[in-house]
Amino acid sequence: MKTSLPLAGLCLLLLSAMVQADERPNIIVIMLDDLGYSDLGCYGGEIQTPNIDSLAQDGLRFTSFYNCARCCPTRAAMLTGLYPHQVGLIRNGRSLTKNGVTIAEALGNAGYQTAMAGKWHLSQTNPIDNRQKQLDWLNHQADFGRPFAPLDTYPANRGFQHHFGPVWGVVNYFDPFSLVDGTKVVKDIPDDFYMTDAITDKAVEYIETMSQKDAPFFLYVAHTAPHWPLHAKPEDIAKYEKTYIEGWQKLRDQRYASMIEMKLIDPQSFPKPQLQGDGLDWQALDDEHRKHMAQLMAVHAGMIDCVDQGVGRILDTLKSAGRFDNTLILVMADNGASPERYLNPGFDRPDQTRDGRNIQYNGVFDPGSEETWGYIGSFWANAANTPFRYWKAQSFEGGTHTPLIAHWPSGLKTKPGTLTDQPGHVMDIMPTCLEIAAAEYPQTYDSHKITPLEGKSLSPILRGEKRAGHDQLFFEHEGGKAVIADGWKLVQPKQNGKWELYHLAQDRTETKNVAVDHPQLLQEMKKNWHSWFDRVKPAD
Structure with missing residues (x-):
């Protein structure tokens, strides 16, 4: 009995020393929403993004x-x-099932602190079976005593010890729908609220709090910007008031030239395709409509600018906390710029502000305020995705390509400013986090059998090595399909269902459909796609 207390004290001391010696990196994933591939300055864009750059x-x-x-x-x-x-x-709009674990769940089990600031969009979002009641709910004019989605699907119940942000995918940036803190509804919205700044504020708060402990942390910063509606602060819009007055073709030409100059692309293997979209003839528009269209893109730019300002605050906070050098920061986007233009309220689109002001969807207006619901549309979206064709929801490169920036002063072994053309996929982020955190991927979690990983760690690329990547990558969303293998891509557009074949090794921008020249290859890749889809599609 005399030795029990000293021994216990020694064990605590050793455990404390192990915790203090935990040199595993912190991990921050910053996700932008509907970002054009070339919107960021470091990917050829004119938008001011000095912090991300x-x-x-x-x-x-x-x-x-x-x-x-x-x-x-x-x-x-x-x-x-x-x-x-x-x-x-x-x-x-469906819930994340429990046959998979989130990064937060896996790293939480490994001793990481976990937090999320921003958009979830991985819970079943069922509307009310009454249009007017649904609008009243979206307008914050009635709550009907119902949660926004099943509570067990919220981030707070999927491994995140802290979460602040919207559960649904679309928000009024000045007065967001479905905003929660943990599982509690956030009802008191200050007059100066702006969603992007609120996400940054929480991210900074979480870093400051978690940095007070010795354990490393995982932070997911999931921005809603620049997803429609086009809402931005006047001072951010003003920076771009005259930037887009020459139209979308001019923007595409400028970005394409910039990407060549920055050696992001080679014009031989990245031929510049024609723009797709409605209203391509900028000069055919009258002055009023040109001004309106230029303003729409200016708001889009202002929204991205604001995200970058927030990234600057995050970096400053990491430095002040002494966490900057040993933090892996990953910046990416969930898809290409969006062509979507829903011109009527409903489902996730309100028709009034909280205090009863009508929201304008149609016509010519000054975009940016919460009384307007604007979109950049297909014309700007395609230019924002330079050098690629198409946009969000399509399986062409313009829909499925994302910038990815990795920054980690104490862990990255590549030369600063390096470009890598080694292919990767967002599902590779999970195994990368697991590897650098020395965490295990479980076979079961919370009594559920867990599906084996599909992703492959990016760590070899971060070390400056050649990675044995994916033999094939597959895509499918609402009828848009694709498979990439051995420098070839087979893709089926959503709009007509006819398979197209591109030799990506020579034609990264998908300008020359060579399906008729390679019928056997087309059939083989099509067969592989169907085999994959049969394997991964849900039973229902």
């Missing part, structure tokens, strides 16, 4: 990194290391 300048940029073409599927794949179909997200 600084991460690229001192870090590593990927030029062949893929997502799942839309919000929910990409977020599901990134968080679980699986194809979205395997964890319930074959379509938007």
